[in-house]
Amino acid sequence: MSGKTQTSRANAMFVQAAGLFAQSMQRNSTLARLSGPMPKGEAGAAENIRKQTTADLPIVRSVDLTRGAGDEVRFHFVQPVGAYPIMGSKMAEGKGVGIKHDNSRVRVDQARFPVDLGDTMDELRSPVQVRKIGRPIAQSLMDSYQDQALLTHLAGARGFHDNIEWRVPTEKHADFAEIVVNPVLAPTKNRHYIAGGSNGIGGFGVNAGEVTLQSTDELDMDTVDSVRAMIETIPLPPPAVKVPGDVVANDSPLRVMLVSPDQYSSFSRSKDFRAIQANALARASKAKQHPLFLGECGLWNGILLMKMPKPIRFYAGNEIRFCADYASANESIARVPEAFGTTHAIDRAVLLGGQALAHAFGRSKHGGMPYFWKEKTFDHDDKEELLIGAIHGVQKLRWLVEQGGGVKHFTDHGVIAIDTAVRISAQA
Structure with a gap:
């Protein structure tokens, strides 16, 4: 040649x-x-x-x-x-705040x-x-494959839903570690929540080896309201998502919540769901019709709910990995309650801010x-x-983040996992 x-x-x-x-x-x-x-x-x-x-x-x-x-x-x-400001004529020289990375x-x-x-x-x-x-x-x-690898890493788990459409196998598959390339990290303790309880959501809990979720703890508007309240009260929440051209990005901070098809179906049963879809369209008009607002989505309380392509799902008896300690990335195991039987499962929603994944x-x-x-x-x-x-x-993206007073927590920078119960659809 x-x-x-x-x-x-x-x-x-x-x-x-x-x-x-x-x-x-x-x-x-x-x-x-x-x-x-x-x-x-x-x-x-x-x-x-x-x-x-x-x-x-x-x-x-x-x-x-x-x-x-x-x-x-x-x-x-x-x-x-x-840091606090140095006031008046007090000496400021030599008191600079250190920068760590x-x-x-x-x-x-x-x-x-x-x-x-x-x-x-x-x-x-x-x-x-x-x-x-x-x-x-x-x-x-x-x-x-690319989309499913992204979703698996964001969720911190592959889950056990499986059919011919999956390109990323379940964790028990011999080639799983090679296919996902980098380790799939379970959510850090300060970024892992479950639906239910008096506050709408709570920290990931375990009792007698099983996740403390009831089959009635589904995703609804109260859950999303509780997520918004949680974002505004925890230290160093995921950064707001800033869509190019969004003129209200600073005044109305936005986060994105990816939900499974069954979680989306549960949420859509709300009588106000049409208004929630209209909210997304209205926000799109302020963001030059950015494609993020296209498709099946709804905006409620500053959270844009979008349907993920495949569910991250755990069936009765399946293992869920979690971090039991704020200061450690070591992972423990809990199981989906056996009481969920064949009618219910746990699906994982992921709340996303800026710089969640590389x-x-x-x-x-x-x-x-x-x-x-x-x-x-x-x-x-x-x-x-x-x-x-x-x-x-x-x-x-995970860092050991300074919380103040010398305390550091392992923190998933831009993503929070929220586990809820779902009723398994007939085709699942």
């Missing part, structure tokens, strides 16, 4: 990979809408060695296209500062989906053009972009296969 032909093919691969990366970043899925756009010019991403999306939305994407940079991307965090590492790995396009006889017999449908199938597999991308040798296509014929050109791949890693 001539040098000119090799160069031409390399350029074609780069353009194809860049286009694939841009297409993936712009897809209109629930999880994709929780991240801002990359700085302009995805097709020229290699010219800008490192790119990062806005920290005002829950998912922060970082692209590192440097050669030999290793398989980790670091994100940095400046600790909160506590921490960092979080996100490892990246290669994920690939091959699709068998068959052989010569398959092409003759097939009523469809296999090559034409092969690429959309591969793209759909990768997009679903999604890092690395450089592939196939065109130099995070995403890539490969096609191959074999067996003397009789059989054909195509493959889509990505170099990526996902990790919830």
Whole structure:
């Protein structure tokens, strides 16, 4: 093969990979809408060695296209500062408040989906053009995997709902740790709540090894009101989500709550649900019709409820991992009450603020972009296969955060898990 032909093919691969990366970043899925756009010019991403999306939305994407940079991307965090002013003529010199920072590492790995396009006889017999449908199938597999990996890390659990549509297996699967790339971290103690009780929600509780949830503790308007009150009273809550162009972002702080389809159904039974949907449309008009407000969503008390694509669900007897201590990331085990039987389960909602999760991308040798296509014929050109791949890693952002008085708590920076009971739908 001539040098000119090799160069031409390399350029074609780069353009194809860049286009694939841009297409993936712009897809209109629930999880994709929780991240801002990359700085302009995805097709020229290699010219800008490192790119990062806005920290005002829950998912922060970082692209590192440097050669030999290793398989980790670091994100940095400046600790909160506590101080009182020095008044009048008192000496201020030498009393400066110290600035401390921490960092979080996100490892990246290669994920690939091959699709068998068959052989010569398959092409003759097939009523469809296999090559034409092969690429959309591969793209759909990768997009679903990316979204489900994001959801799993945000929730701090994969759950046990499972069917053919899942690309991330349950935790018992032999390849689970490889597929999620980075450890899936259970919610920190100060970021884990359950529905029910006199206050509408309470801290995650365990009694005799079982979660202290009743089958009647479903998601409703009182639960959401309690979540809003909790946000306003706990120290250092998740930062408000700031949508580009939202003119009331500072006056009316916004958080996003991803809820399961059954939690959404429970909440939608409220007599005021139509008004809640109208609230979302009204807020969209103040935010230049940002796509975050599209689809099935409703706005109540500063919380935008959105339906997540798949439930993070725990059935009767399933294990739920939790952190029992504020000052430790060690995880303990509780079980869903056996009394839930086959009619009820626990679904996890996730309340999101800014900088909840880091999604890092690395450089592939196939065109130099995070995403890539490969096609191959074999067996003397009789059989054909195509493959889509990505170099990526996902990790919830967690820090050991100064609370004041020298006390530090492990804290999931931008996400709170809220477990509620659900009635299992007939098709679940």
